[in-house]
Amino acid sequence: xxxxxxxxxxxxxxxxxxxxxxxxxxxxxxxxxxxxxxxxxxxxxxxxxxxxxxxxxxxxxxxxxxxxxxxxxxxxxxxxxxxxxxxxxxxxxxxxxxxxxxxxxxxxxxxxxxxxxxxxxxxx
Numbered sequence: 001x002x003x004x005x006x007x008x009x010x011x012x013x014x015x016x017x018x019x020x021x022x023x024x025x026x027x028x029x030x031x032x033x034x035x036x037x038x039x040x041x042x043x044x045x046x047x048x049x050x051x052x053x054x055x056x057x058x059x060x061x062x063x064x065x066x067x068x069x070x071x072x073x074x075x076x077x078x079x080x081x082x083x084x085x086x087x088x089x090x091x092x093x094x095x096x097x098x099x100x101x102x103x104x105x106x107x108x109x110x111x112x113x114x115x116x117x118x119x120x121x122x123x124x
Contacts, residue, residue, distance in 0.1 A: 002026045002098050002113040009094060009118030012086055016122070020081040022096030022115055030074040033104040035111060036081045038092035038120075045095070045108050049081060053102035061106070086122045093117040 008020040022034070035050040049070040050059045058070050069082040079096060097111035105111070 002029065002032065004096050004098060004113055004115035006094065006096050006115045006118040009120045011121045011123065014087055014122055014124050016086050017082070017084045018086065018120060020083065020094055020096075020118060020120075022079045022081075024077045024079070024098065026077075029077040029098075031102055032098040032100060033102045033110075034070075034072060034079040035097045035099065035104065035106075036070060036079075036094060037097060037108060038090075038094045039117075040092045046092075047106040047108075048094070050104035050106060051079065052104045057104055059104050059106060083120070086120075088122045088124045091120060091122050093119050 003025040006022045031053050033052050036048040037045045038048050039045040047061050051070045051072050055072050067085045072079040095117045096115045098113040099111045
């Protein structure tokens with residue numbers, strides 16, 4: 001069992017930056033791929049970024065490439081999402097997720113554990 005707790009969300013002006021963190025419990029964190037997703041009311045959960053168990057491979061949704069960076073620190077059981085050049089359309093609840101298959105995926109169905117989410121609001 002893995003428990004995930006996101007933090008770092010908040011209100012930021014367009015063009016600004018935020019860094020989200022996701023702290024995981026459990027001794028198997030380093031074997032899990034991790035992902036970030038986001039969701040707005042009435043829409044499906046959207047893939048943002050993923051990282052393999054080792055951190056050696058990363059994946060991004062096209063609209064996030066060049067603006068967002070996913071990273072992980074297995075010694076701290078934490079995954080991060082650095083978000084730069086934020087725009088109002090990035091406003092959403094951001095969720096981190098853990099997948100037992102350690103390679104990373106853009107599909108919500110590949111993830112076994114989810115955090116409770118953290119709100120990111122970007123004002124224009």
